[in-house]
Amino acid sequence: MSIRQFLFASVAALVAAPALAEEVNVYTTRQSYLIEPVMAAFTAETGIRVNLAFVEKGLVERLKSEGSRSPADLVMTVDIANLNQIVEAGVLQAVDSPVLKAAVPADLRSPEDKWFALTSRARIVYASKDRVPDGEVTTYEDLASDKWKGRICTRPGVHDYNLALLAAMIAHHGEDAARDWVAGLRANLARKPEGNDRSQVKAIWAGECDISLGNTYYMGAMLADPEQKAWAESVRIVFPRFENGGTHLNVSGIGMTAAAPNRDAALKLMEWLVSPQAQAIYAETNHEYPVLAGAKRSDLVASWGEFQPDTLDLTELARLRPAALKIMEEVGYDN
Numbered sequence: 001m002s003i004r005q006f007l008f009a010s011v012a013a014l015v016a017a018p019a020l021a022e023e024v025n026v027y028t029t030r031q032s033y034l035i036e037p038v039m040a041a042f043t044a045e046t047g048i049r050v051n052l053a054f055v056e057k058g059l060v061e062r063l064k065s066e067g068s069r070s071p072a073d074l075v076m077t078v079d080i081a082n083l084n085q086i087v088e089a090g091v092l093q094a095v096d097s098p099v100l101k102a103a104v105p106a107d108l109r110s111p112e113d114k115w116f117a118l119t120s121r122a123r124i125v126y127a128s129k130d131r132v133p134d135g136e137v138t139t140y141e142d143l144a145s146d147k148w149k150g151r152i153c154t155r156p157g158v159h160d161y162n163l164a165l166l167a168a169m170i171a172h173h174g175e176d177a178a179r180d181w182v183a184g185l186r187a188n189l190a191r192k193p194e195g196n197d198r199s200q201v202k203a204i205w206a207g208e209c210d211i212s213l214g215n216t217y218y219m220g221a222m223l224a225d226p227e228q229k230a231w232a233e234s235v236r237i238v239f240p241r242f243e244n245g246g247t248h249l250n251v252s253g254i255g256m257t258a259a260a261p262n263r264d265a266a267l268k269l270m271e272w273l274v275s276p277q278a279q280a281i282y283a284e285t286n287h288e289y290p291v292l293a294g295a296k297r298s299d300l301v302a303s304w305g306e307f308q309p310d311t312l313d314l315t316e317l318a319r320l321r322p323a324a325l326k327i328m329e330e331v332g333y334d335n
Contacts, residue, residue: 063091070259073266084318103274117251119288144184153209157333167320220287239307246308
């Protein structure tokens with residue numbers, strides 16, 4: 001059975017199901033449509049209902065104000081900085097699960113077992129098919145080279161995705177070298193940093209720049225949008241590497257709240273989300289990479305090719321985020 005057929009069957013089973021005794025309450029910063037397919041499959045298989053609450057802003061503040069009375073069992077969010085912020089707020093509990101530890105590599109989960117990655121995404125370069133020859137994009141460090149003068153577009157430097165990349169640069173080379181790098185990147189900008197990752201691809205399509213930084217999954221999102229498909233088709237994905245490392249990764253992840261009124265059901269959901277079946281559904285829906293070794297990638301994601309992931313500890317990137325923000329502001333990247 002294909003993933004699409006399985007999803008249809010799961011939703012049908014959910015609609016026909018009687019009232020459910022067990023439930024799990026999830027606070028998430030991810031749009032519901034990105035999560036509902038995998039949750040419907042979980043409910044169809046286990047009979048446990050999943051209640052999703054989209055919390056776009058103020059997730060930590062909400063959990064802290066609710067305290068032990070919080071109805072939330074789990075939190076799902078993206079970016080290591082956000083996961084680390086939730087841990088530091090003291091609103092998550094450790095989860096000692098052999099299933100989760102076996103499925104999620106050590107560098108993609110909290111050392112204290114307070115969050116576990118569910119999918120990963122690479123911070124790559126979108127390059128014009130017409131104006132950037134194969135092999136011209138090499139390393140992240142090379143993006144500060146004079147050859148890229150006036151050819152680069154990015155979203156604002158203070159966005160979490162770019163701060164995580166700069167934190168990785170600090171981890172690899174130190175603050176002074178990272179400051180020089182981001183100053184060189186700024187000098188190569190074709191325009192003031194603005195918009196989101198898709199806006200940069202649109203700018204390449206319009207001829208305003210030749211390359212941009214972006215996350216891999218936006219390619220899938222753009223190809224699915226009739227208006228943005230032409231933008232996506234004007235570029236190709238290139239996986240740069242750090243000179244002494246691999247391609248920069250970030251994650252989406254999940255953690256159990258300290259309150260967790262439905263702990264047993266919540267643990268079942270966490271463990272199910274790292275199963276081969278769930279990993280394939282979730283990764284395909286989001287155009288992301290599964291964290292479970294051997295889990296199926298979507299055909300589109302597989303078509304982007306292989307790359308060597310960087311092996312930096314993600315918690316180190318979270319620790320270096322304040323230094324990255326300070327450097328971005330000192331350099332005046334967004335001015």
